[in-house]
Amino acid sequence: MIKTINGGFNYNFQSGVDDKYGMMAIHYITQSPSDKKELLVTVKELNEILHKENYTIVVDYGYWHIKSLNEIYNSPTTIVIPDKASTSRTKEKKTMKRKKIIKIIKQTKKKNLENINSLNTGKTTHICPNGSILTRQNNNMQN
Structure with missing residues (x-):
């Protein structure tokens, strides 16, 4: 079994x-932490169950293991596996994170602007972002 931290x-x-x-x-459970070395086991299991070797297998990048891929390449089985560049979403994730941060900054600026404007409108009370109520006394806001 694989022990975690x-x-x-x-x-x-x-x-x-x-x-x-x-x-x-087919299905089975393994204790291997990654899929890399499971590709050959899976293909051999499929060969036994299907009673043939001429079929196409589609897998994700986690199965990328050069020795396994070479062995399957030299067999009648066809394998479809994406390259790492087409599976990487780091740029997309960074863009999404950046957009989220910009949205939060804009919302915060808008709230702060509303609070500043409410201070200058001559109201007798003002509610701070932290929930405190300020009361205007002698043109000064006091807690």
Whole structure:
């Protein structure tokens, strides 16, 4: 079993699903922390269940292991796997995070502007962002 930092255990579920009917052809649980070395095991299991080697398998980038890919490349099985560049979303994530931060800054500026404007309108009381109520006395705001 794979021990985690907090003392728990991890398992890795593998499966092979038929694309026509969506039925699970194989499934098993492994203690391998990544999918890299599970590709050959999965393909061998599929070969036994399907009684053939001439089929196409589609996997994600987590299965990228050069030795496994070479072995499958030299077999009748066709593999479809994306390259790392097409699976990377770091630029997209950074853009989303930046947009969220800008939105928060704009909202904060707008609130602060509203608070400043309410101070200058001659109102007798003002509610601060922290919830305190200020009362105008002699043209000064006091708590």
